[in-house]
Amino acid sequence: MKIKKILVTGGTGGIGSSIVACLSAQPGFVVHAPSRSELDLGLQESIKEYFSRSSDYDIVINNAGINTPQNIEQIETEQIETALNINLVAPLLVIKYCVPHMKRQGFGRIVNVSSIWGIRSKERRTLYSATKFGLNGMTRSLARELGPFNILVNSICPGYVDTALTRKNVTPKEQEKIRQEIPLRRFAEPREIAESIAFLVSERNSYMTGQTLIVDGGFIA
Numbered sequence: 001m002k003i004k005k006i007l008v009t010g011g012t013g014g015i016g017s018s019i020v021a022c023l024s025a026q027p028g029f030v031v032h033a034p035s036r037s038e039l040d041l042g043l044q045e046s047i048k049e050y051f052s053r054s055s056d057y058d059i060v061i062n063n064a065g066i067n068t069p070q071n072i073e074q075i076e077t078e079q080i081e082t083a084l085n086i087n088l089v090a091p092l093l094v095i096k097y098c099v100p101h102m103k104r105q106g107f108g109r110i111v112n113v114s115s116i117w118g119i120r121s122k123e124r125r126t127l128y129s130a131t132k133f134g135l136n137g138m139t140r141s142l143a144r145e146l147g148p149f150n151i152l153v154n155s156i157c158p159g160y161v162d163t164a165l166t167r168k169n170v171t172p173k174e175q176e177k178i179r180q181e182i183p184l185r186r187f188a189e190p191r192e193i194a195e196s197i198a199f200l201v202s203e204r205n206s207y208m209t210g211q212t213l214i215v216d217g218g219f220i221a
């Protein structure tokens with residue numbers, strides 16, 4: 001079996017570190033998770049430079065993302081640019097640079113880490129939802145375009161995951177209220193998101209593409 005080379009962005013984060021641990025533990029995978037100093041997703045020049053050195057990834061997981069909830073009047077112009085760049089433009093560029101290798105070998109798996117706020121939304125998530133809805137749209141278009149080359153493209157939409165990002169954006173009181181609205185009555189462990197991604201990028205997934213897989217304990221059902 002050919003060893004598959006995987007790129008995971010945001011591999012230092014709450015969900016990203018679980019993705020790296022989960023995939024590294026599986027035979028046949030070599031996982032690369034560049035730090036921000038090696039690949040700054042907010043800077044298009046940094047992205048171009050990184051992939052000019054190496055772009056032969058068989059599997060790409062666009063996981064890095066930011067979420068800074070704000071009322072519309074508080075949003076600064078520079079913050080719009082930053083959110084769009086990191087959450088939307090960067091995944092697009094990463095895919096653009098990795099697709100030629102995938103096409104050449106007739107195999108590729110791409111997972112974009114989106115959010116339930118890319119399916120529905122809530123107050124103070126204007127920028128976040130704009131980028132995550134965009135990511136889900138991009139996933140569908142790419143799935144159609146790249147399907148003939150056996151490159152499967154999916155989004156995963158986590159609900160509330162027990163991470164530092166969630167604890168920063170949701171007060172303990174709100175967390176308790178939300179837990180009662182989740183049919184499973186708890187937030188996801190990062191490992192549970194990683195396991196779903198592991199399936200999507202594996203050869204066991206041979207027919208699922210263009211999907212937005214919701215992993216939210218039933219929250220938006």
Ligand SMILES: NC(=O)c1ccc[n+]([C@@H]2O[C@H](COP(=O)([O-])OP(=O)(O)OC[C@H]3O[C@@H](n4cnc5c(N)ncnc54)[C@H](OP(=O)(O)O)[C@@H]3O)[C@@H](O)[C@H]2O)c1
Pocket residue numbers: 009010011012013014015016035036039040041042043063064065066067086113114115116157158159160161162163164165166
């Ligand atoms: N946590 C949740 O409940 C939840 C729910 C739904 C969806 N998500 C999505 O899941 C993904 C991961 O979230 P998380 O909770 O693991 O977030 P996190 O702990 O805040 O991690 C974010 C990751 O993105 C990286 N990153 C941010 N800006 C970057 C930049 N300019 N260049 C390179 N890397 C950058 C961070 O790197 P540094 O270490 O350098 O900062 C970090 O590794 C995100 O796309 C998020 O939107 C999360």
